[in-house]
Amino acid sequence: MPTPIISKRAPIYADVPDEKWNDWRWQLSHRLNTVEDIEKVLNLTESERKALQTQGLFRVDVTPYFISLIDPEDPNDPVRKQIIPVSEEMNAFTSMMEDSLAEDRHSPVPGLVHRYPDRVLMLVTTQCASYCRYCTRSRIVGDPGQTFNRQDFEMQIEYLKRTPQVRDVLLSGGDPLVLAPKILEELLTRLREIPHIEIVRIGSRVPVFMPMRITQELCDMLAKFHPLWLNIHVNHPNEISKELAEACDRMSRAGIPLGNQSVLLAGVNDCVHMQRELVQKLTRIRVRPYYLYQCDLVEGSGHFRTPVAKGIEIIEGLRGHTSGYAVPQFIVDAPGGGGKIPVMPNYLLSMSDHKVIVRNYEGYVTTYEEPTEYKSHDPKTCKFCQSKRPEPGQTGLTGLLDGDQLFIKPEGFDELHNRDGIQHRLKDENKWKPLGIGSGETD
Secondary structure, three states: OOOOOOOOOOHHHOOOOHHHHOOHHHHHHOOEOOHHHHOOOOOOOHHHHHHHOOOOOOOOOEOHHHHOOOOOOOOOOHHHHHHOOOHHHHOOOOOOEOOOOOOOOOOOEOOEEEEEOOEEEEEOOOOOOOOOOOOOOOOOOOOHHHOOOHHHHHHHHHHHHOOOOOOEEEEEOOOHHHOOHHHHHHHHHHHHOOOOOOEEEEEOOHHHHOHHHOOHHHHHHHHHHOOEEEEEOOOOHHHOOHHHHHHHHHHHHOOOOEEEEEEEOOOOOOOHHHHHHHHHHHHHOOOEEEEEEEOOOEOOOHHHOOOHHHHHHHHHHHEOOEOHHHOOEEEEEEOOOOEEEEOOOOOEEEEOOOEEEEEOOOOOEEEEEOOOOOOOOOOOOOHHHHOOOOOOOOOHHHHHHHOOOOOOOOOOHHHHHHOOOOOOOOOOHHHHOOOOOOOOOOO
């Protein structure tokens, strides 16, 4: 019999009636954010006290529910480290950036990030139920003055209407589930009115910070907008409580597929054995581990960063050692705006023209014999090849494999190698058109 998932409540809240404790509005209105508030629950360290009293640091707000998950006597409690600031947040580090993922650079209208060909990130609020100390959007999140207004919202919708290649919209922020219910419903309604948008996703830590927000009424409302997916954000097994399990159960019964996105954090979850327990507990509550992120290069996060090798070690300890659907992808979100790059152990050891050599999680090495005669499908008669979705300027390596182009050049490559020379008789563009590739003739 699996170990029961339990509920916790800090002693200071023992006399709070259940009807208040289980009211998400009560949780929001009783968040803790000062030394005086927090030390009623935790024994603060000098580092924490200093950070809480420092002006200009990223916002602090913690729901009574979430702070109750912390061991008040343990300064290294993994839940505590995620939400209580420490003086190390003030330390700069090499490559630190305000917007390390260059989201605002790839924003055609305020709050909309269009980095990938067929999907967009739609930031709908800057507010959260509680605030993670490693937040990649700390430049705007938690600041009421940075929130998105009705005009921004209308520009986002208009951009989506005139961009038919977008089929997938991810709502994030801030946290979409802290929006007033009527505003969230209006937003989803407007998105569903756009014919080419096939799916809507929500990224939210509300089920973790404040599971009482996941009411049956909310689930019924979300279910009207299927196909709708939701990713939560759990970093440590201690965050998986009875309340979270019940909230996930309500969402699953409403037909909402659930995933989990974690961030790899030093001193919090940089242990392969702890990660194995985390992903197994997530699957118990019907949440599929989706991503494990390398910590971004955002201001204030230096003390959370681990080597990328730690993430590879964790995946090595999960693949084959637990269920395949419990193994997340380890992701480095490329600094500067390159997007998500999956990184993993190397299972392909070598190859020849007729076989590959691979190994498994135990170190078992084997060969897979390749076919010596292989006739591919005919792209000229394949209806899918003939009706590819548009990816203006973003086909990347797929464009090379598809035969749309022979090479990808760095910006300014031709200008550099022209060496400020003149246009002369030997410079004929036809010399560099590859036969049968892209617009090159095949006959």
